[in-house]
Amino acid sequence: MPRIDAILRDARTGLEPGDAEALLCHVLGRPRSWLYAHGDDELDEAGAAAFDALLARRRDGMPVAYLTGRRGFWRFDLDVGPATLIPRPETELLVELALERMPSDRPLRVADLGTGTGAIGLALAFERPGAEVIATDASVAALEVAAGNAARLGVGNVTFRHGNWLAPLAGERFDLIASNPPYIAEGDPHLAHGDLRFEPPTALASGVDGLDAIRAIAADAPAHLVPGGWLLVEHGFDQGPPVRALLEAAGFEAVATATDLEHRDRVTLGRHPGPAATRAPRG
Structure with a gap:
């Protein structure tokens, strides 16, 4: 042997x-x-x-995460499957920026849009046990994976709702909305190579410029944020300028783009107009 x-x-x-x-x-x-x-x-x-x-x-070409059924993210090992995007380390930047805008000394309501495995919502709920986190996804199969992760990890302050982006949250407002939506342009040659070939296309591509999902989220988010609430979205390395323009056009203030460890544009955020936030986190 x-x-x-x-x-x-x-x-x-x-x-x-x-x-x-x-x-x-x-x-x-x-x-x-x-x-x-x-x-x-x-x-x-x-x-x-x-x-x-x-x-x-x-x-x-099958991704290791799909072969093993697990991928590490934040403090967890998350169950993953073909119905979910594989969590990536760069998304932890979005979690870090969101936590800076989530005071631990008061109740908060947070939405995670397009939750997939539940990675973002679970990380935020775990780090802020006093927060109420609601995670949405258009895929029933993805929500089953996310709910299974929450149960296995014992994170009880997150709930899951079926629907596209903010549609399941009608009439509700939040202190913070976070999302890692699809942002690759349809027809991008990268979709035919590497691990991307095996991941769900709806979790990767979004319109001819890759910005359809972010466009919809930016337009709808103001109606779902309290005054002074934050929107944070992950995007591609070359999409910082157009995403900032989308948030500014939707009326957001303090719009800024944060870069990842390789100094590439990765997360753009903005504050809904209203009273100043309880503290002034970095942009």
């Missing part, structure tokens, strides 16, 4: 760094640190066969 260190060495060929380790950890039910401490252990035939099957699917 092959040793773990040997099978890993052979498996890394043609894969992204860490993919082989993640898949073998999934097969064995062990953390990555265990692999390096047990490199001379042998992998039995059943384990080797399961690992080989996962490697073949990964080399065909």
Whole structure:
């Protein structure tokens, strides 16, 4: 039977760094640190066969997160599936910026639009247990994944509603609205490559310029924000200027774009006109 260190060495060929380790950890039910401490252990035939099957699917392009059913985000390991966008590290910037605008000393109402796995809503609800978080999604299958994550993680101050963007929130107002909507232009060649081929198209592309969803959210959000409330949206690296223009046209103040760790435009935010916020977080 092959040793773990040997099978890993052979498996890394043609894969992204860490993919082989993640898949073998999934097969064995062990953390990555265990692999390096047990490199001379042998992998039995059943384990080797399961690992080989996962490697073949990964080399065909299937994302690791879909193969393992999990993806780390914020403080969690989230269940993911083909009905949901795979959470990305850059979305944690949106969570950080939202938390800066969510005082912990008073009740808050927060909306997460297009929640997918529940990543944003769950992170905000976990960090602000006194807040009421409502997460929406047009996909029933995605909401089932998100609700399962909330139950497994024990986050009880988030509820889920079915519908497109703000439609399920008629007549309600919030202190903060956050969203990571689809923002890739339809027909973008990137949609036919890499992991994007396997993710739900409706969670990725939005109109000829990629801005249809953000356009709709920016137009509708003012009616759902309290005076001084914030809207934050994630977008593509080259969409900062048009997204700022959309928020300004919708009447938002203090509009700004924050950059990610690679210094690319990533999140644009704006404050609904009204009394000054309880504190002045950075833009």
